[in-house]
Structure formats: structure tokens, C-alpha cells
Amino acid sequence: MKRLIAMNRWLGWLTLILLAVSLWLVFNAPIDYQQGNSVRILYIHVPSAKMALFVYLALTVFSIWYLWKKSETADILVEASAPVGAAFALVTLASGSIWGKPMWGTWWAWDARLTSMLVLLILYMGIIAIRNGIDDPVKGARATAVLAIFGAVDLPIIHFSVVWWRTLHQPPSFGKTASAGPAITGPLLPPLLWMSLTFFLLGAYLILLKARETQGRRTLEHLEAQRRTHV
């Protein structure tokens, strides 16, 4: 844990440099012939959507790790990941909404991906709420880990059920052959890849930063409790 915290400062600087590079690439990328300049929202929207899901994956791994090893580090990481994931989910929904108004003609549609992302955001909020809502530290940690794992089981079901239910969103732009519909290629791809890398590092940086804060707060609470018993 301590080594991770020391590493975090360098991670922060690296993220900042990469962000500068990615933004430069983004603003030099050509505009889309159909979407014009609003295509640039994609460079925020897609990476944050990927990160919203990826952070949940990490959260699930930390939860399993906690239940398995009863490690406090794992619990701190669970607590630290949830708000970061929620932020990415919120950015995804907000940027998608801003893009959706001129492109689809509506801020919001009850489409499969939008609905899943909204459910993911609420789930993150639930995880944050339960982590803060239980005073007993061990019970709180266990409840949060079990909830996160059940959420991980539920998310694919939610996703497939809403996919059957309704679909308007275009299929993913990554890793597809041109014959299957519009795919992202050529000069639009490098900025997206750079931005994805930046967001990945940003996510790791924010989680570690939050983990450090959480650990500090817990140490403080522990000391405070000790002081009270001595007085």
C-alpha cells in the first residue's frame, strides 16, 4: 500500500502529460463528415464509458479479494473505487446526452446502453451509500463486497434484458470490420486510443488518491477512538 501511494505522484504527472498529448491529438483530428465538430465528444465519451465498466470490474476483483483474504487494503480499494466509477459513469451519461441532443435530436432515450449505464451509476451510488451507512467496519466492508459481487452478476443480466427490450445506440465503434456498419478508422483512431490510455491512468490515479485519503481518515478515526479510551 505505501509503495502504491509513493508511486501515485508519478502516476499523476504521467497522466497529466498524457492528457496534454491526447488533447493535442484530439483537437488536431479531422472532423467527421457527418457529425462535424461534435464528433470530438467521442474522445471523452468512449474512454469514460470503458472506464466506468472497467472500474466496476476492478471493484469486483477487490471485493472477492476482500472476502477471500479479509485484507483491509482490499476494503480500502473497494471504498476508493466506487466514487471514481460513479464519476466516470456520470461523465459518460452527461457527454452522451450533450452529443445526443444535436445528433439524435433528444437528450435521453430509453435505449439499452443508456439504461445499463444509468443502472450502473445507481449501483455505484448504492455501493457508496452502503459503505458509508454501516458503522461497524467489518460488517460494512462485508456488506459492500457482497453487494458489489451481486451487482457484477446482475449487470450482464441487466444489459441483455435491456438489449432485448430496446436498442437505438449504434454498435461499438472499436474492433469491427467495415462491412458490419460504420467503424472507426484512420485518423480518428489514434486520438481515441491515446485518450483511452489517459483515462485508464487517470482512473488508477484517482482510485489510489482516494485510497490514500480513506486510509488516512481511518487511521485518524482509530487514533481518535484510542484517545477517547485513554482520557
Place this chain on the structure above:
Amino acid sequence: MLKAIYRLAWKDVLADFRHRSTFSSMLFFSVAVLLVFQAAFEPNGQEAQRLVPGLLWTTVLFTTLMGLGRVFQSEEENGAFEGLLLTPLPRGAIFFGKWLGNLVLSLMVMIMLIPLTLILFNVNIWIHIPMLLALLLLGTMGLTALGVLLAAMTQTARSRETLLALLLLPLVAPLLIAGVQAMTEVINTGTLGGPWLNLLLIFDAIYLSLAPWGFGWLVEE
């Protein structure tokens, strides 16, 4: 083991009828929800028929939520939860006991809720009642499995009822979608089956097999 599960459930149902009266609150709450819906949407005959699946499922969801808030209440108040955990039973059996007790109460509410809805909204689909009830029962099995788990999860939390609702509603979204779609199909075509029913069954199977395991983690001292 089955007998123990049955006895646990019977204890809850009996205690409820003797003094806790969750059942009667649930029943009148569901009627109140119907009243609210009528006041909010004022559906005419055709609209009412289209709205019935959604109406029944939301009412069942809210009513169940209310019952779930009380699943561990008596144990918590009287410190009996430790006693329950000390019984020589696997944690999964305790879970199924609580689940069954809650399911029976919810089922009794639903048996009264369906005809009440059809009367109050003046919808003539009486021949479908057995299928509607079967669907609601299947849905409630998964719903209460997840619900009892979440109730155990939130029982020591500060604002537990709010937290329970916040956690339950997004997680049951697939169940609700599948239930409403399957019920619409029953009302329109008179047949029970198809992919939506399968999704409902998958949800039930997943939660009934995983929730006891999760419960074991939650209550471990």
C-alpha cells in the same frame, strides 16, 4: 433440513398474523398504490388494459419492498438474530426459511391484489388470472430472494429502508422488464412462455442459488 426451513417460515408467518401484521399493512398499502395510480393516470378502458402489467408489477414491487423492510426487524429488536444464527443449521437454510416466510406473505397479498386490480380498473381479463398469478409468483420468488439478501445486508445500516429501496430497484430492473413483457404477452395472446419467461426463470435460478451463499458471508460473525 426442509422441515427446519418450513418451521422458520411458519414461525414468521404465524408471528406476523399474531402481532406484527406486516400482511395487513402490505395489503392496504397495495390498495393505496392502486388508488395513487388511478389518480395519477386516470386510464380509460383500453389504456387500463395496456397498463395492467406495469401496474401489477410496480404494486407488487413496492408492496414487497415494504414487507422486506421488516424481514429482520423482530430479530433485530429482540436480539433474536444471534439465537437464529446459533441454531445448528447451515446459513443457507436460515436464508431459505426467511425467504419462504416472506414469499408466503407476498403471495397472499398477490392473491388478493390481482382481482382487486381487475375490479378497480375495470379490466375484463378474468380468464387469465391463473397465468397472471403464476407469473407474479415466479417473479416474486426472485424478487424476495434478492430482497431478503439485501435486507440482511442493510439491517445494521443507519437508514436501512431507504438503502434497501436504493439497492433493490436497480438490481431488479431485468426482472421487472421480463415480468411486464411476459404479462403483456399473456394478456394479448393468452399464452405463457417465450424468451421473457425464460429470462424470469434465469433470474430466479441465479438469485435462488447465489443469495444463500451471499447471506452466509453477511451474517458470519
